[in-house]
Amino acid sequence: MAGKTIVVTSGKGGVGKTTTVANIGTTLAKKKYSVVLIDADIGLRNLDVVMGLENRIVYNLVDIIEGKCRMQQAMIRDRKLANLYIIPAAQTREKNAVQPEQMKTLCAELMEEFDFVLIDCPAGIEQGFKNAVAGAQTALVVTTPEVSAIRDADRVIGLLEAAMLHDIHLIINRLNQKMVKKGDMMSTQDIVGLLAVPLLGVVPESEDVVVSTNRGIPLVHDRGSRAGVAFQRIAARLNGENVPLDDNGAEGFFGRMKRFIWS
Amino acid sequence: MVSNDSLPMQVKAGREGFTLVPHPSASFDSIMDYMRRRLSESRDFFHRSNMILDLRTRHLGSDEIQALNNLLVELSEAGLVEVKISDDLSMSVQGSQHKRAGSPSSSMPSPVEGGPVIVRSTCRSGARVVSTSDCVILGDVNPGAEVIAAGDIIVFGSLRGVAHAGATGNRSARIWALSIEPNQLRIADLVAVPPRGSKPTPKRYEIAEITEDAIGVTTV
Numbered sequence: 001m002a003g004k005t006i007v008v009t010s011g012k013g014g015v016g017k018t019t020t021v022a023n024i025g026t027t028l029a030k031k032k033y034s035v036v037l038i039d040a041d042i043g044l045r046n047l048d049v050v051m052g053l054e055n056r057i058v059y060n061l062v063d064i065i066e067g068k069c070r071m072q073q074a075m076i077r078d079r080k081l082a083n084l085y086i087i088p089a090a091q092t093r094e095k096n097a098v099q100p101e102q103m104k105t106l107c108a109e110l111m112e113e114f115d116f117v118l119i120d121c122p123a124g125i126e127q128g129f130k131n132a133v134a135g136a137q138t139a140l141v142v143t144t145p146e147v148s149a150i151r152d153a154d155r156v157i158g159l160l161e162a163a164m165l166h167d168i169h170l171i172i173n174r175l176n177q178k179m180v181k182k183g184d185m186m187s188t189q190d191i192v193g194l195l196a197v198p199l200l201g202v203v204p205e206s207e208d209v210v211v212s213t214n215r216g217i218p219l220v221h222d223r224g225s226r227a228g229v230a231f232q233r234i235a236a237r238l239n240g241e242n243v244p245l246d247d248n249g250a251e252g253f254f255g256r257m258k259r260f261i262w263s
Numbered sequence: 264m265v266s267n268d269s270l271p272m273q274v275k276a277g278r279e280g281f282t283l284v285p286h287p288s289a290s291f292d293s294i295m296d297y298m299r300r301r302l303s304e305s306r307d308f309f310h311r312s313n314m315i316l317d318l319r320t321r322h323l324g325s326d327e328i329q330a331l332n333n334l335l336v337e338l339s340e341a342g343l344v345e346v347k348i349s350d351d352l353s354m355s356v357q358g359s360q361h362k363r364a365g366s367p368s369s370s371m372p373s374p375v376e377g378g379p380v381i382v383r384s385t386c387r388s389g390a391r392v393v394s395t396s397d398c399v400i401l402g403d404v405n406p407g408a409e410v411i412a413a414g415d416i417i418v419f420g421s422l423r424g425v426a427h428a429g430a431t432g433n434r435s436a437r438i439w440a441l442s443i444e445p446n447q448l449r450i451a452d453l454v455a456v457p458p459r460g461s462k463p464t465p466k467r468y469e470i471a472e473i474t475e476d477a478i479g480v481t482t483v
């Protein structure tokens with residue numbers, strides 16, 4: 001059974017790529033799918049910290065690619081979920097230690113074994129981006145409602161299209177509904193209108209994210225967190241489940257009512 | 264047998280036609296000589312085929328592209344339909360149909376000087392479209408993208424990036440768009456920045472042109 005390779009990218013740094021990978025991956029694993037997360041940010045690894053697995057790293061992505069270890073040796077199993085693994089990035093190497101062709105081969109091998117392969121793409125559009133994107137069939141572009149992040153997301157979407165990757169979805173992170181209402185922040189509609197790619201979900205701004213990152217426990221384990229719920233819904237949509245987009249009033253109760261009346 | 268990599272020009276066959284990739288260090292004369300020989304040897308093979316010129320690894324000037332195209336037309340009635348400039352930018356050749364239009368090769372007109380460049384997608388940040396005549400964009404021009412034309416620019420979408428009409432000095436050039444809210448507008452030698460604050464949304468379209476030595480936008 002061949003799985004699906006999904007790259008999570010953004011262009012700009014600090015918009016929440018790693019958080020997205022950790023939470024979507026954990027949610028899919030909780031749904032009993034086998035999932036592997038790859039940290040492609042070689043030289044600046046942090047997915048392992050967010051997952052709380054920092055102290056278990058022996059081998060890394062570059063070791064697999066250079067043939068220094070078997071793939072199973074570098075895969076670290078999650079503390080809570082037996083069907084969730086991560087492949088950490090090398091901390092002491094540079095991005096050009098890996099070539100796009102090698103990533104393609106690695107992703108193809110992993111897809112044989114796993115239902116979902118999630119790749120955490122580094123910020124920027126250089127070699128690291130090309131490596132991360134090479135083996136993927138689907139791309140999730142993460143942006144925050146800031147002009148600079150949206151500009152970079154737009155550039156990245158252009159590059160993904162040029163790389164013949166057309167299955168692109170948008171995730172808007174750190175949306176503050178109060179500020180949108182006051183007109184101080186770009187709304188979901190504005191962002192989707194500009195970027196013109198289908199929206200997969202909206203994650204509200206939340207302090208829980210910082211807490212969960214520091215503790216090394218993905219948000220989706222915390223049932224009370226709104227951001228965690230948003231990530232769960234995004235993962236469900238990614239999995240093809242029919243979950244309406246009402247995370248943040250993008251299409252709320254009345255939206256559904258209207259649809260019901262019109263249909 | 265000479266390795267394929269050392270040829271002045273690689274000719275790769277594909278679904279859309281042939282892709283021509285010039286060698287990064289080959290001189291233009293050697294490329295032309297090689298193509299002349301190659302086309303004369305197998306004239307029927309390349310007859311009326313569509314050629315895509317890939318300039319991602321080696322730059323060619325516009326006169327060199329024109330000379331190469333003339334050679335293709337002369338020897339095989341083949342024509343360049345597209346020029347790839349970088350990973351995210353390719354230009355359809357003047358007067359010819361862009362390949363995404365899916366035009367049958369028999370109706371392929373040979374490139375005409377002065378036809379518009381047509382882009383059938385949204386121009387995203389980082390994209391740069393240059394035309395030696397008019398330019399038509401079927402999509403939006405997003406912030407960070409640049410459209411430069413010697414003639415007029417027509418955008419069937421929102422213009423939010425930078426547009427430069429009449430780039431060679433034509434002050435009567437105009438910019439049409441369904442909505443003009445750009446980073447910056449340029450016509451000939453004048454530059455304009457839109458005023459701060461919100462503006463009325465156009466019902467139909469907007470035109471930017473030079474009136475009395477300043478760029479003005481008229482909402483229709």
